[in-house]
Amino acid sequence: MYRYLNKKFILDINSGVCHDFSNITINCQIYKVDLSDIFESDYLHKEIKKHLRYKEKGIYCIREHFSDQ
Numbered sequence: 087m088y089r090y091l092n093k094k095f096i097l098d099i100n101s102g103v104c105h106d107f108s109n110i111t112i113n114c115q116i117y118k119v120d121l122s123d124i125f126e127s128d129y130l131h132k133e134i135k136k137h138l139r140y141k142e143k144g145i146y147c148i149r150e151h152f153s154d155q
């Protein structure tokens with residue numbers, strides 16, 4: 087579905103949940119999200135987490151080793 091996105095992480099701006107694009111699972115439910123409601127970035131800590139709408143990491147797709155890079 088969002089295969090033309092080519093960044094590592096995506097942030098669902100409405101829910102504030104960020105996802106690891108390479109690890110997306112059905113439980114992430116991003117298929118409900120409109121492309122205009124997505125912020126994409128390669129940098130979880132430098133960009134995604136600093137986004138005003140960021141709230142939390144996706145529990146299904148973001149693994150622990152990303153937690154404090």
Ligand SMILES: [Zn+2]
Nearest residue numbers: 105114144147
């Ligand atoms: Zn996810």
